[in-house]
Amino acid sequence: MRLLARGAVAGAAAxxxxxxxxxxxxxxxxxxxPPPFTILRRADRCQRRRRTGTVSGSIARRRxxxxxxxxxxLHLAIGAISGAxxxxxxxxxxxxxxxxxxxxxxxxxxxxLAGYAVTLPLAGLYAPAWADRPRRVRSIVAAHLVYGAVLGLVARRK
Structure with a gap:
């Protein structure tokens, strides 16, 4: 249980x-x-497909x-779960x-790899890495490298 908790805290921090x-x-x-925004926007769009009508500017800004x-x-929770x-x-x-x-x-x-090459493309929430713009892929990979490095340092037993 301590390993799980230590990993979760480190994942959230990373x-x-x-x-x-x-x-x-x-x-x-x-x-x-950022990808979490894109993913939620697309998930919201899928959820509202059956709804029609216009949305006022103030409602759109609030959304x-x-x-x-x-x-x-969502991003913090995924980071904590991955850390766990x-x-x-x-x-x-x-x-x-x-x-x-x-x-x-x-x-x-x-x-x-699990998220951007498998899970998110299968769910229709994000383009697979091989079909995405290289600059965007590099940015997302770099972010995950930073996440991993910080996760490893924060989670380690001293």
């Missing part, structure tokens, strides 16, 4: 610098918006703000910083 990388990529034009809050909570998995897989038992970073980076790449 999500913060990862999000910073995504926001920098957005500012530089590599991303239109965007609400979606931003939900996207942030990392803890259960023994990632928190690496006392050496270099080993912790290496294992964390491998985990971060695995999370990216």
């Amino acid at each position: 999500t913060l610098p990862m999000t910073a990388v995504l926001l920098v990529a957005q500012r530089r034009g590599a991303l239109e918006e 965007r703000r609400e979606r931003a809050g939900r996207a942030a909570r 998995v990392y803890g259960l897989l023994g990632g928190t038992t690496r006392p050496n910083p270099a080993s912790a970073v290496a294992h964390g980076v491998a985990h971060g790449l695995g999370v990216w």
Whole structure:
């Protein structure tokens, strides 16, 4: 249970610098918006397919703000869950910083692969990496590398 909790806390903490990388990529034009926003926007669109009619500007702005809050909570929760998995897989038992970073980076790449090459494309929520713009793919991979490195360092047993 301690490994699970340590991993979850480390995963939530590692999500913060990862999000910073995504926001920098957005500012530089590599991303239109961070992936959690895109995923929720597309999920909301799928949910409202049967609804028709127009939406006023104030309602649309409120929905965007609400979606931003939900996207942030979703991203933090996914980071914590991924960190908990990392803890259960023994990632928190690496006392050496270099080993912790290496294992964390491998985990971060695995999370990216599971999400962006399999789960999200199958759900129709995100383009598969091989069909996406290279600059966007590089930005998202870089964010997952940062997530993994920070996860490994924060989760390690000192």
